[in-house]
Amino acid sequence: MAGHQDGTRFGRRAALALGGLLLTSCALPTAPADTAARDVRRLLGRRAAALLSRDRAAFLDVLAPGEEGLRSTQGEEFDHLAGVPLKDWEYRLTGLDRTGGSTVTARVDLRHRIDGYDTVPAVCARRIDLVRADGQWYVARDRPGRGGAQELWQQGQVTVARGRRSVVLGTGHSRERLRRIAEAADGAADAVARTWTRERDLKTVLLVPPSLDAMGALLGEPAAGYRGIAAVTTGASVQGRRTSADRVIVNPEAYDVLGAVGRQVVLTHETAHVATRTDTTAATPMWLSEGFADWVAYRDSDRTAAQIAPELQRTVRRDGPPAALPADPDFRFSGDADRLAGAYEGGWLACRMIVERRDEATLLAFYRDVGGHPQRDGALEAALQRRLGTTPEEFTARWRTYVRSELA
Structure with a gap:
């Protein structure tokens, strides 16, 4: 037992001694902090300021020496923007990836506003490769980020x-x-x-x-x-x-x-x-967002339902009204063109039915209620009950009857 106790005491002394060594090592000079992110932000800030002030030379000075192709392309883009009324132009760094000892790739959100029109910036993702030479960072490549737009x-x-x-x-x-x-x-x-x-x-x-x-x-x-x-x-x-x-x-x-x-x-x-951007959310089904936009577009038109919804009319006359309101996948641009047209027309008729059987104010309130729901599940059900006193099943049945009466 005594030996065990001695061993424990020795262990504690060793730990204290090791702690002293660790404290001593922490006091030694450390390597310089990596300033790449800070330096890249400053470089991109100078680039943005040069564009806004229409200083072509300063805009191009941040490019890597010897990259004549890049200089030519970037100079053309600078010139192409000459007549655009820009309010803001900002490169917001969202990430920095080390790709080598003297190279990095910056993930950037390019944010710009058109003066007199934009209340918030338009945002697009960019990936900017940079190289360090003679103590300076330079842009070596500027390309689209996620989405590739x-x-x-x-x-x-x-x-x-x-x-x-x-x-x-x-x-x-x-x-x-x-x-x-x-x-x-x-x-x-x-x-x-x-x-x-x-x-x-x-x-x-x-x-x-x-x-x-x-x-x-x-x-x-x-x-x-x-x-x-x-x-x-x-x-x-x-x-x-x-x-x-x-x-x-x-x-x-x-x-x-x-x-x-x-x-x-x-x-x-x-x-x-x-106009409806902030009231259109993940809770909003496509038939409602697209149908509402079409209802606004045709609101003052004197065209008949058959003239506005010819594809859906063909479907109704051939097969009867659809069994359900258009689903989100029906609105894919890459899908069948006739199906796409019919989906838009079906959404438009649903919104038109609400206005005819209630009024415009009800449709607007219904739209906002659906988009204001915290999630997709239950959004339509809650808004239908609150604004129309009905259920999705009853609403769909009424819509099918309305479609038949307008297009058969």
């Missing part, structure tokens, strides 16, 4: 046309053509603001790329999925707060084949998405 100024010189409520940025189009789109966008914003009165001061930013393929590049998606789609809207919100500014992206090929009425409907539909 391009920016409009990477597709050519940006021409700008301003409207009362809109600004149109285009590449490969005349200013006069962009002005006509701005006039239609102004009318769309007027129509939406009359309905969605929360957005009385609604303004929109539209992008018009030179082609369908260029539209796909802006979206980071295969262009074929958007063939025949005249426009789409991008943007993001979280818990009722915009986190990335909306952009209405026009497909010039599909937009051109529409008449004046069709163009107005398309832009009003997309503008409705802009």
